[in-house]
Amino acid sequence: MTTHYPIDASRSQLGGHASKTTKVGRSLPFDDPRHLSAHRWIVDETYILDEQRYQDWLALLADDIHYYMPVKVTTALGAGYDTAPGMAHFDENKYSLSRRVARFETEHAWTEDPPSRLRHFVTNVRTFATDQAEEIVVESATLLFRSRGDVNEPAIVSAGRRDLLRANGDSWLLARRHLAVDESVLRTQNLAIFL
Numbered sequence: 001m002t003t004h005y006p007i008d009a010s011r012s013q014l015g016g017h018a019s020k021t022t023k024v025g026r027s028l029p030f031d032d033p034r035h036l037s038a039h040r041w042i043v044d045e046t047y048i049l050d051e052q053r054y055q056d057w058l059a060l061l062a063d064d065i066h067y068y069m070p071v072k073v074t075t076a077l078g079a080g081y082d083t084a085p086g087m088a089h090f091d092e093n094k095y096s097l098s099r100r101v102a103r104f105e106t107e108h109a110w111t112e113d114p115p116s117r118l119r120h121f122v123t124n125v126r127t128f129a130t131d132q133a134e135e136i137v138v139e140s141a142t143l144l145f146r147s148r149g150d151v152n153e154p155a156i157v158s159a160g161r162r163d164l165l166r167a168n169g170d171s172w173l174l175a176r177r178h179l180a181v182d183e184s185v186l187r188t189q190n191l192a193i194f195l
Contacts, residue, residue, distance in 0.1 A: 009068050009178055014093045018066030019175050021164055023128030023137040035127040038138050038165055041172045046120045049194055054101040057194070058094075062166055062175040067092040069159070069179035069195070089181070089191055100192075116193060117147040122161075134167040135175065142179075142195055146188060155188035157181065159195055 009015045028035040048057050071087040092100075121143040128137040140161045147154040164176035179195055 009066065009070075012066070012068055012088065012091050014091050014096070015066040015068055017064050017093065019064060019135070019164055019166075021130045021132050021135050021137070021175075024130055025128065027126040027128055027139075032127070034129070034136055035125075038127050038136050038172060039125050041165065042122055042125060042138060042140060042163070045174070046122050049120050050118050052104075052115060052118065054104055054194075058098055058101055060172075060174055061094055061097065062168075062173040063094055065092075065094045065097070065174060066176045066178075067097060067194075068177070069181055072181050072184045089186070090179070097194075104192075114149070118193060119145040120195075121145070130164075136165050136172075138163040138165055144193070144195055146193060148189065152189070155186075157186060157188060157195065158183070161195070 069090040165172040
């Protein structure tokens with residue numbers, strides 16, 4: 001089944017360790033307990049990101065997380081690709097994500113001092129079973145509104161997300177987030193934020 005957000009992570013520098021689990025079959029019904037639980041987790045995570053509680057966010061990540069957003073390119077119809085081979089805005093594992101969070105807590109995080117005002121909108125959430133009983137694929141669309149200072153225009157970033165959630169007791173851990181950004185040229189000053 002073709003997805004709306006094809007993301008090829010085969011050339012990722014840091015994704016070799018990540019789970020290769022893929023979805024199986026059609027999306028789960030909206031009243032399926034797995035869908036309800038995963039959807040709630042996604043919404044709760046959104047609020048944590050909006051509030052910039054990044055240490056709390058790190059606690060939601062699996063140790064083998066792969067966080068990946070390739071660079072989008074505009075190509076002719078039928079070219080067979082729409083991302084720049086080997087190039088990514090984000091290609092991160094848990095260690096690199098933790099170093100970014102640690103930097104936010106220093107006086108050297110000038111890109112976020114003063115902090116951005118953020119609002120993540122997550123919608124069109126679909127969940128899929130996998131061949132691993134403890135893992136579920138979640139596809140969604142996200143829109144980030146970001147405002148910095150009093151002079152600059154706000155920025156909007158739109159992307160599709162394909163997440164892999166792994167059961168962790170009665171909740172989930174994010175084991176993979178692959179993002180398909182909808183623009184070739186991002187109109188934000190920097191990417192010192194998380195989608």
